[in-house]
Amino acid sequence: MRNPFVIHEIPVDGVFCNRQKELKDLVNFAKNGINVVLYSPRRYGKTSLVKRVQHLIQKEGFLTVYCDLFGVTSVEDIATKISKSLYKIVYSNEKLLNKFMRLIASFKPTIQPDPSGGVTISVTKSTNLYGLDLLEDVLESVSKIVNDNELKLHIAFDEFQEITEIDNSLQIEAILRRYIQTFNISVMFVGSRRRILLDMFSNIKRPFYQSANLYELKALPYDELKDFIKKQFKQNGKTFPESLIDNILEVTKCHPYYSQKYCYYVFDLAENKVDEKVLKIAFNEMLLSEKPIYEAVIQxxxxxxxxxxxxxxxxxxxxxxxxxxxxxxxxxxxxxxxxxxxxxxxxxxxxxxxxxxxxxxxxxxxxxxxxx
Ligand SMILES: Nc1ncnc2c1ncn2[C@@H]1O[C@H](COP(=O)(O)OP(=O)(O)OP(=O)(O)O)[C@@H](O)[C@H]1O
Ligand SMILES: [Mg+2]
Missing domain, CATH: 1.10.10.10 (Winged helix-like DNA-binding domain superfamily/Winged helix DNA-binding domain)
Structure with a gap:
């Protein structure tokens, strides 16, 4: 029996609980060129949701770029990540790829097949520019591509707050803001370090001040999540008594990741019907698997x-x-x-x-x- 609970990022065609209103709102923002800051605590489903939004608007002719800024340590890193994510969306379209290669002159792509049947894309810097000049050059190229080809472009910057970890972050923010303002694109700024991310958009001294709509992703609604869990068990041949689902949700507080993970172990351990003993063992297994993460936090x-x-x-x-x-x-x-x-x-x-x-x-x- 396949375990229906997913403990990694949910694929766009995977089983998703609720988030109907969020999807609708975010798709509308994207289509209307309204920039959004999507924020929540860690592992609430931001990335899964963003990918879903992008999947939906692709059908309406949008070219969607997903750029994860996690771990960036320099301006060059940002320029590299942006170029790489741009090449990633056009590699299979020869005409667009050629256009991009001509215009994004400062980075050349290398596209190699990988063992899973997909491709790996890397980029190599091919200019003497560096630092802020390099970033400006890439953004200038993007603006040319968008304008010359009248593209409908949507960019999601995941873990956007990571920029603030870089020394000259205010200058980087100023450059990004300037270009994003002049592009005819819509942008989603996503992040989980809420205080830092929100400060970037609500502090009058910062370049992104009031430049995007703040949108909070909350924990999953209790009733929907309860139904979702019940249904997943039932459809996969196991019974989860309602009162015990309540016990789980009381512990996880409807946290999307923990609710899935807890249920993953429960499903794994239960023979046919879930009982309290299973809940206890499942909880301990979950705690054990999270331990290295918690220890790293403490360290x-x-x-x-x-x-x-x-x-x-x-x-x-x-x-x-x-x-x-x-x-x-x-x-x-x-x-x-x-x-x-x-x-x-x-x-x-x-x-x-x-x-x-x-x-x-x-x-x-x-x-x-x-x-x-
Ligand atoms: N709508 C949903 N229905 C069911 N499970 C969900 C949903 N959204 C998120 N999850 C669960 O939460 C997990 C985390 O999702 P995701 O990686 O998208 O979150 P995130 O907010 O981007 O996390 P991080 O803060 O670590 O970047 C998923 O693996 C999945 O188990
Ligand atoms: Mg994420």
Whole structure:
């Protein structure tokens, strides 16, 4: 029996829960040339959704470019990634490929078949330009291509906030903004480090200030997710009693990735009908498989930051500066806490929820930290 639960990015023709309104909104924005910032905590389904949006608008004649900026460390990296993602969409269309190769003169593509039957595309820099000049050159080329060919172009920049990690990020943002403004294209800026990403678009001192519509991707709606899980089990020959699905959703808080992952293990372990014992083992398996990720998160933090993170996991609080709280969890000075909050927020590990309580963003990391 095939396990219907997907724990990697969902392919555009894969089984997807809900997101109907989001798809409709995002397709409309794209078609109307409205730029959007799509943000959410990690693993909420942004990338899967963006690819779906692009798949839908391709049918309406859009050329769609997906550019993942994760891990960029320099302006050259950005220019390289943009060129590479452009070549990726036109490699199979000889006419367009030739046009692109003529116009994007600073990067030449190499296209090689890969063992899976697809192709691998790499680009090599073929100019003396470097730094910001190189980026401008690539963007100038894109604007020529778009204008000369009256292309309908849609670009999604995934993990867009990563640009801020580069030294001259304000200049990079200014150049990107200038070109995006003059292109006749629509752009989606996607990211999970919400504080940093939103600051890029809502801080008056930054080039992208108020240049795009802010669109939050929330956790999946409870009832839809519950139905989705029930149906996936039923269609694949297993029964998941409703009250036990409630137990799962209470733990995952309808987090798309964790709900899928938890169900993946439950489906794997259950004979025919899910029972509480299966839920318990499945949860432990999930925790075990996430452990290396959590350990990597912890390793990147100072001891005071870990102490605060753990304190908030154990006891969400309105006031981490309350003397008793500081003492109870050995949080150090007020300025140490202020710095820790800043860091943990920038990593999107903690947030102030509607109730004004500081809480962990990730519901399973929260459970793990309590036991750690
Ligand atoms: N609509 C959905 N229905 C069911 N599962 C979903 C849905 N959206 C996302 N998921 C689950 O969430 C996982 C993460 O999806 P995806 O990689 O698209 O998220 P992301 O927000 O881009 O993550 P990251 O922050 O790591 O980049 C998927 O593997 C899938 O298990
Ligand atoms: Mg993603």
């Amino acid at each position: 990147g933090l100072s001891s005071k930051q870990i102490q605060l993170l753990r304190a908030i996991a154990i006891e969400p609080t309105k006031s981490p500066f309350a003397v008793e709280y500081m003492r109870k969890y050995n949080l150090g000075s007020i300025s140490a806490i202020q710095n820790s909050i800043k860091k943990l927020q920038s990593l999107d590990l903690i947030e102030k929820k509607d109730s004004k309580l500081w809480m962990l963003v990730d519901p399973i990391l929260e459970i793990w930290l309590k036991e750690f």
